[in-house]
Amino acid sequence: MNQKRPENRDNGAPPTAAGRQLADAAEFAMGTEPCPPAQIPESCGHLLAALGHELRTPLAGVLGMLELALDGELPPEQRRCLELANSSAQALLRLVQDMHDYGRQESGRLITEGQTFEVRAWVDALHRKLPQPMGRPAVALHIDLDPSLPEMLQADAERIGNILLNLMEAQLKSRRPEHLILRLELLHSQQNYLLATLSEKPEQLDDRAKSALLAACGNAILPPLGQAGTLELKLALSRHLAAALGGAIGEHPSPSGAGFYSVLLPCTTAGQKLHPEAGPAARKKVAGTPSAAFRILLVEDDDAIRKLLELLIQHRGMQVTSVTDGEQALAQLQHRHYDLVLMDLRMPRLDGLTATRLIREREQANGAGRLPIIGITAHGGPEDLDLCLQAGMDERLSKPIRSEDLYAAIERLLSWPETPDWV
Structure with a gap:
């Protein structure tokens, strides 16, 4: 049954058109208004896409911490509980991604990535x-x-x-x-x-x-x-x-x-046909160990994501320094050498794209070598990748960040020693 929408009681003013559109989108999402999708205004498509984008960051923290917890020794019952929690979080992430994509479809901004x-x-x-x-x-x-x-x-x-x-x-x-x-x-x-x-x-x-x-x-x-x-x-x-x-x-x-x-x-x-004798999990690459001398600068404003990435970097024996915005990152790079930067795109004070452009300008002015920079974004679409590359970043990782993707990106840019055998 449809519920009567309350009037604005804060100032007695009638709701604006934009406010009504946001209310319609929220009520549709909550299931209190059976509004057909064709009647959802374009601005609501933008709202759904924006919400989907923002929800990926806290979900990335949940999934990353669950991955770390499951990587250790656990009693069987506790492991089963964490595995179920991880499965539920993965399902929630897919629903958020579906909502994000649907919002982009409704607003005419869905870009497929080949x-x-x-x-x-x-x-x-x-x-x-x-x-x-x-x-x-x-x-x-x-x-x-x-x-x-x-x-x-x-x-x-x-x-x-x-x-x-x-x-x-x-x-x-x-x-x-x-x-x-x-x-x-x-x-x-x-x-x-x-x-x-x-x-x-x-x-x-x-x-x-x-x-x-x-x-x-x-x-x-x-x-x-x-x-x-x-x-x-x-x-x-x-x-x-x-x-x-x-x-x-x-x-x-x-x-x-x-x-x-x-x-x-x-x-x-793209490539040769599959070899029928090799099963889906028939081979597993054994990654090498990076040098403990590698220093990573992590620039991330979300507490959970920052802690997760710190633990993952330290787990591979590398040193990490963490800051929460682009201004702090520029200050760190002024007085200390780093081998690689992990840079979030959206941060207060100075965002990651602007900070990366300033780093590249500084390198060019000083004749310094190129510092590898990996962008971190809550959206994995091709438009974000283009923004990262145009700003001067070398790689882009999408939240939630899996440990294997993080290590592979760092390995490509730092070329640490690797065991060449396949097991």
Whole structure:
């Protein structure tokens, strides 16, 4: 039942048009007003996108601290509790990302990112993020990679992964299976498509189903979001996102009665075909240890993120000095040498982009060598990457920051010794 919206009681003035739009967006998000998405004003799309951006920072702190806690020795019951907390936080992050993307779609500012990624590493990351049910045995995820898949693909990997994880969650909540099978293959039409099939038993789409998916790519009839339940909302958001990426999601009957999902999304091939003898987790790189003489300057205003990055850097034997804004960073660089800077983009007093430009100008004026700078941002879109590169940064990490991504970025810029063997 719709609740009567109270009048402004602070000053007796009627609500402004902008205020009413914000109230409509908030009530729609809270479910108290079944406002159809088509009626949400463009400014509300901006609001949803901005909220999604800001929510990523505190979530990054939660996920990072959980990763650190799970990395140590724990009693089995305590580990299980932290694993469930981590799974819930990952699910919340995906919902925030879905809200962020939907807000950008509504405001006409969604930009897809065609990044090149290694198929096996990407699948392994999906495997680790598989939502696990509470109070029931863990669900196994079996990966079936078609030999025709190349080792590298170019596509919007993070958003495709979020779509697949949402579908996995839907399967787990509606069917409660003991295991899931994720099959990936390459489908050739007028362009290349990544075809993912998610099922409880081995399933493959016939030519008719593939043709129907191809016809629906970017043209599917999208479900409304206003009155959807929690599970239906995630599925609807995934369908909207898949369409925005130029793809489609299909639901298919199965002889077993379980039914299964398929996802078809455009991609570009890059690299050789997969070697069938190498399984998804058949090899693991052993990183070397950086020199303890490496000094890192960390510039981050959020307390939880700053503490997390300090612990991760110290865990690899490096020295770290932390400051909370760009002005303090410039002061530190005046009187001490650092090998690398981790620079947040949005900070009070002096933001990371402006601080980086000033560092580059100082280097040019003094004839000094180039200091490696890694940008830290709450959004992983291509526009943020462009801003980082234009300001003079060398790399960009998106929150939540995983330890392996942080170490890999530092390794690329500092070239610390590395064990070359594969195990």
